[in-house]
Amino acid sequence: MDFAFDARTEELRARLLAFLDEYVHPAEAVAHEQRAGLASPWDTPPVVEELKAEARRRGLWNLFLPDAEHGAGLTNLQYAPLAEITGRSPQLAPTATNCAAPDTGNMEVLAQFGDEAQQKQWLRPLLAGEIxxxxxxxxxxxxxxxxxxxxxxxxxxxxxxxxxxxxxxxxxxxxxxxxxxxxxxxxxxxxxxxxxxxxxxxxxxxxxxxxxxxxxxxxxxxxxxxxxxxxxxxxxxxxxxxxxxGEEGGGFAIAQARLGPGRIHHCMRLIGMAERAIELMCKRAVRREAFGTALAQQGVVHNWIADARVAVEQLRLLVLKTAWMMDTVGNRGAHTEIQAIKIATPRTVVGILDRAIQLYGAGGVSQDFPLAELYAGARTLMIADGPDEVHQRSLARRELKKYL
Missing domain, CATH: 2.40.110.10 (Butyryl-CoA Dehydrogenase, subunit A, domain 2)
Structure with a gap:
């Protein structure tokens, strides 16, 4: 098996990583400061529009949409590692690249099921980031x-x-x-x-x-x-x-078509959140002392970091396999795998973030670090797009069916 990313994916990964390092991460604090001065808390901080303009200039726009006519024309397997990178800054990076939910799913619905007039009125301005x-x-x-x-x-x-x-x-x-x-x-x-x-x-x-x-x-x-x-x-x-x-009576089928790609997008962004948590854990561990010893010398901290790394590597492989199957056999053929990542990824990332919060102590639950907000987002995804128990029930029935 070849686990390497293709040339286009590697090139886009390099561009996207540079964009986050040079623009997105420095803008996080700026965005928080600007939001405090907005007339409405729901208004968009000006720096977000600056990020969107820079992302478009760098060709990092609408990466999620496989339809080459409207989007970047990437496969699920090509987009998955890019979604992971945006997950390192979930508050800014997805919006900056016009790859933020729920717009992504809505654009997919309009691109796949919308008629020409609906696409002209709603899809085009969504693709342009105007609404x-x-x-x-x-x-x-x-x-x-x-x-x-x-x-x-x-x-x-x-x-x-x-x-x-x-x-x-x-x-x-x-x-x-x-x-x-x-x-x-x-x-x-x-x-x-x-x-x-x-x-x-x-x-x-x-x-x-x-x-x-x-x-x-x-x-x-x-x-x-x-x-x-x-x-x-x-x-x-x-x-x-x-x-x-579409047609009357087609709503349920459209919803299922919408949720399939969305679930894998969420899972890859969650892996990016976990990577950010591991990075923050390691930085905290080498800089902080307790009882005369650096946290990086504590055995329990070693265990947390090692377990987090193993878990992330496992999840990434499962998500990439799912993306590959969606590309090769379709969403229906990858149904078991889509449910598996929807079950496994949020709960695992919640555990990693929980350990990271523990390592930061009071700072971990504060507004001074992103961990608490990341935790809230990851924990919510155990409910969003169908609670874990629904996916467990469906997946178990599919497994049992082989023996009935």
Whole structure:
């Protein structure tokens, strides 16, 4: 087996690493300072726009999109190590390169399922980084890990759809640049096939009846860097029938197509977060003393660092294998592997970050270091895109099926 990256991947890795070292990491402190002086905490710090301009100048833009017409034309295997690098600075690097969720998934949906008019109106400005977007599926009143549970209604009335429902943890919706929602709801709630009851429609943010009610916190963080996570009410919001994505009843299938690549993107960024944590652990260990001895001389610290390195190497190989399978046999053929990385990666990275926080003591839970915020993000991904238990259940059934 050849584990080497191809020439294009290596060249992009080198460019991206240089971009992070020269621009992104120095901008982290600047962005925090600028945010404190903004009129609204949801506004984008000016340095982010500077980073976006530099990323475009360096050809580090829309790397996630395999469609060469709209994106960089990279395979999943080529993009995976690049996503890992952006995960070292999850607050800035994905946005700077226009590779941040939920926009990535929404752009994939529009590129794959949107018609020409929808692509012109919404996909092009998203690809250009001129607007942001949100994906509205999760609801507070039902277990949204089972998408067939959703209760939001999308009812046809002549040439319009009427959207009624309440969504929450809608990522990106607090950002004032968020111009469009992709909303999943039921067009046929009594249909015999529970996976054909749902549809997706485009709902502009300024549509009458759309209210962004509040920002939802994540472990106390408002997650400004990702545009927040909002509770949104759709109260008889009307949109043209032409805003339907794909066909009526196709919403569930589109959601599954959207989540496959998104899960691998999250997992590679998580590995980048783990690498940042290992780096911070090592720096802390060699610079800090306790009871007359450097932390780097403590056996327990050796164990933490060694275990973290082993775990990251294991995860990276599994994620790269999954990316390769997605490229060669498709998302359906790589279903087991996609679920495996979704289960293994967040919980492992949470453990690494937990040890890093322990090594930093009080500093680890403070705002002076990125570890606490990284921990909150990693722990959330044990729930986002389907909680671990759902993936465990599905994966176990697939394994058992071989013996039944």
């Amino acid at each position: 942001r977007s949100a994906f509205a599926m999760t609801e507070p009143e039902v277990a949204s890990s089972d998408a067939t549970n959703i209760t939001t209604r999308i009812e046809r009335d002549g040439d319009e759809y009427v959207v009624t429902g309440r969504k929450w943890y809608i990522s990106g919706a607090m950002n004032p640049d968020c111009a469009i929602f992709i909303v999943m709801g039921k067009t046929d709630p009594d249909g015999p096939d529970i996976r054909r009851q749902q549809s997706m429609v485009l709902v502009p943010r300024d549509t009458p009846g759309v209210t962004v009610e509040r920002a939802m916190r994540v472990f106390g963080y408002e997650d400004h860097w990702h545009g927040g996570h909002a509770e949104v009410v759709f109260d008889h919001a009307r949109v043209p029938v032409s805003n339907l994505i």
